[in-house]
Amino acid sequence: MRVEKRWLSRLSRNRVTGLRTGDPRRTATHGDTGLFFGTPDVDAVYTHLRAKGIDVKEPKIAPCGMKQLFLLNPDGFGLCFQWKAND
Numbered sequence: 001m002r003v004e005k006r007w008l009s010r011l012s013r014n015r016v017t018g019l020r021t022g023d024p025r026r027t028a029t030h031g032d033t034g035l036f037f038g039t040p041d042v043d044a045v046y047t048h049l050r051a052k053g054i055d056v057k058e059p060k061i062a063p064c065g066m067k068q069l070f071l072l073n074p075d076g077f078g079l080c081f082q083w084k085a086n087d
Helices: 002-017 042-051
Strands: 034-038 066-072 078-084
Touching (some): 042 066
Antiparallel strands (some): 066 078
16 A cells, blocks of 8 residues: 555645646547556545545446546546445
8 A cells, every 4th residue: 555655645746736737739649548556445545636636526336346536647648546346
């Protein structure tokens, strides 16, 4: 979990302070690429991102039974934090 927290902190810092803004010419082709992270506490990720000022929608349970939180990083890549909903 330590690595995950550092990564989330970096994501939050970049998004909130605008250290990296997505150049539309570069990010236009990123819509077909996403990263999925196994995260046992998806709600904690949501709470952390909201506390850092990131506008993200609440996690949802997908038809496959996974609780998922989707967002775009500053470069336009999709990120999904997910875990089995019944755990």
